[in-house]
Amino acid sequence: MTERAYHHGNLRAELLRHALEAVDVAGADALSLRQLARDAGVSHGASARHFRDKQALLDAIAIEGFGRLNAAVREAAAAEAPFEERFRAVGLAYVDFAVTHPQILAVMYTAKHDVDASEALRQVSHAGKNDLVAMIIAAQSAGAVRAGDPDELAMIAFASVHGIAALATAGLLGETPMTDAVASVIGFVWTGLAAPA
Known part of the structure; x- marks a missing residue:
C-alpha cells in the first residue's frame, strides 16, 4: 500500500x-x-x-480493546433471560475476551493506569464497571440479587471473574479444564449475589 x-x-x-x-x-x-x-x-x-509516540499508540490500543470488551459484555447483558443467565453470560464474555486476547488485555490495564492515560481511555475503561453496577441495581430492584452496596458487589464479581481469567490465560488451572473452572467461579459468585430464597 x-x-x-x-x-x-x-x-x-x-x-x-x-x-x-x-x-x-x-x-x-x-x-x-x-x-x-x-x-x-x-x-x-x-x-x-x-x-x-509508542505510549499514544498503546493508549489507542487500550481504548479499542476496552471498546470491544465492553461491546461483548453489553451484548451478553442485553439478552432476554433471567438475571442469573445474563450474569453468567457476562462473565463468560469477559473470560472469552481475556483468553482470546491476553496480550491486548494486558495493554488495556497497563495503559489505563499510566499517568499519561487519556481522558478517553479513563472513561471507556470505567464503562464496563458502570454497566455491571447498573445490572446489579436492576437485579436488586427485581429481587434477584441480595441487598447491599452495588459498587461493592460489582467489585467482588469483577475481581472473581478477572481472577479466573488471569489464571486461565497464565495456564495456572492445573488439571482443571478451563470451562469447568470458569463455570464454577461464576456460579459461586452468583450464589453469593443471589437474593435469599
Whole structure:
C-alpha cells in the first residue's frame, strides 16, 4: 500500500489494526511505530501524525480493546433471560475476551493506569464497571440479587471473574479444564449475589 491509499483519513484505523494484530501475536514489547508504518506502506512521518509516540499508540490500543470488551459484555447483558443467565453470560464474555486476547488485555490495564492515560481511555475503561453496577441495581430492584452496596458487589464479581481469567490465560488451572473452572467461579459468585430464597 502507499500513502495515496489514505487520503480519506483511514490511515489511523489501518495503523491501529496492524498494531492490534501485532500485540495479539507478540505483545506490546514487540510493537514498533516504524514497523507499523512499513506494514501499512507509509512513511514513519505519516504514522507519527496519528501517534506521536509508542505510549499514544498503546493508549489507542487500550481504548479499542476496552471498546470491544465492553461491546461483548453489553451484548451478553442485553439478552432476554433471567438475571442469573445474563450474569453468567457476562462473565463468560469477559473470560472469552481475556483468553482470546491476553496480550491486548494486558495493554488495556497497563495503559489505563499510566499517568499519561487519556481522558478517553479513563472513561471507556470505567464503562464496563458502570454497566455491571447498573445490572446489579436492576437485579436488586427485581429481587434477584441480595441487598447491599452495588459498587461493592460489582467489585467482588469483577475481581472473581478477572481472577479466573488471569489464571486461565497464565495456564495456572492445573488439571482443571478451563470451562469447568470458569463455570464454577461464576456460579459461586452468583450464589453469593443471589437474593435469599
